[in-house]
Amino acid sequence: MKRILVIGAKGMLGRDLMGVLLSFFPHDEIFGWDIEEIDIQKEEDTVFEIEKLRPNLVIHIAAYTDVDGCESNKEKAFAVNAEGTRHVALGASGCQAKMIYLSTDYVFDGKKKEPYLENDPPQPISVYGHSKWKGEQYVQESMRDFLIIRTQWLYGRYGKNFVTSILRQASEKKALSIVNDQIGSPTYTVDLAKAISTLIQFDARGIFHVANSDLCTWYTFGQAILKLSGMNKVRVIPISSKELARPAPRPLYSVLNCQKLKKETGWTMRPWSEALKEHFST
Template identity: 35%
Template sequence: MIGVGSNDLNITDEQSVIQFVSEMKPEAIIHCVAYTAVDKAEDDKENCWNFNVNGTKNLANAAKAVNAKFMYISTDYVFDGLGEDPFVETDATNPVGYYGLTKLEGEKVVQSLLSEWFIVRISWVFGLNGNNFVKTMLRLAETRDQLSVVGDQVGSSTNTFDLSRLLLDMIQTNRYGTYHATNEGLCSWSEFAKEILRLSEKSVVVNSITTEEYPTKAVRPKNSRLSQQKLIVNGFESLPKWQDSLGQYLNALKHEVK
């Protein structure tokens, strides 16, 4: 298994991608690259499109050339976030921000270029590497005794450790298609924050506020609920409950700190 970073390959450079993949001759490509700065994307549209659409096109074409399986990681932002029912894979897409639009276009590129593919939509991602909501809450808790967190956006978190195991299981099958994959259970951002601080034994008060009280450049979906029923139907193991997964993550994070 080869982990490829931005220093190894610029996916927006078509020739570089073709050469890199033709030399590696992988059996499968799990395409995790994305421009994910959702607010910045509203102004930085060219770069966002370049990575999320053109980059995806380059990788899909390269995969096709070497007959490699292809998996594209997508997002809940392809939906409009309306209603209260969990979105299923066949629900109509309707992104309300530029980031979501480019991720949806990436899905379409994959479907148009390849006859067989995996598209896996995830949400509220956190892992040991990079910045995420969990790390932000822990950092803020160091200097504050109260935090205001949005309470009317509901979804489920996705622990990269749990997700990666599923993706590796999935890529070894021929059960192609579009899937939703998040940790089991639902919560709001404020409920998520409270659990982070409770498990971390931080005596910080979390005040639940509305989306309107915390304006952002890009619209955030109020409904990020994703149904994982298709995973179960197709014989894949669902991800652990978000509370259990969060606990394991916080424990791993503690041991990562030097």
């Protein structure tokens, strides 16, 4: 029987991941911690608590995920996403556990014209991207047995995300302006949780890219959300990232090549539009 510890268990991905892990590994012990149980910014506490639990596997998905907030709060971004990850890695290696770290497409600059491979060199352009990349580096430096999973454009049943934001805005306005020059793949947290569980079953190591297949812009994604929710009367206006002028720059093209996942586990991620349909039907 394995002891699996999830850190960040009450976040958007965490809540789905806890349920999926229970169904994939019914005979293992699964522990879910979040900020109430442990503040990963505190090195001693984090290392002590992980070593006390003695898990075989630590899945670290806790993060400061406010991408724009990170620009004005650089200290917190690095304290949680980089140093926090180093503390988790210290705890995990202290009890010879394997570590899984969730990272992001925002480690790339978005200048590539084809899907990013796992070994493409990261070149983050935002504070969030830099802090997550530093977290990746700490994991690689301090762990012998690790898995880094880069994903993107997450949405799911829990927490705030692009889907909830579009639905909220559509209930308040007649027209929405949505960015049409950033390309990526919206990824359903349930599908990501299943892919993570599959990678665990295969004892995969190294870096993997995991996202739903097919690509789109936020504008196309927004249109699909409005259609599926029956709010087609709301007008959608395509705008550029420059017009939106968010504090954090985003990569214009951050599609992830997920062939390695398929090759090593046989697991294929379905198209984002299919996953979105399921999200609206459940």
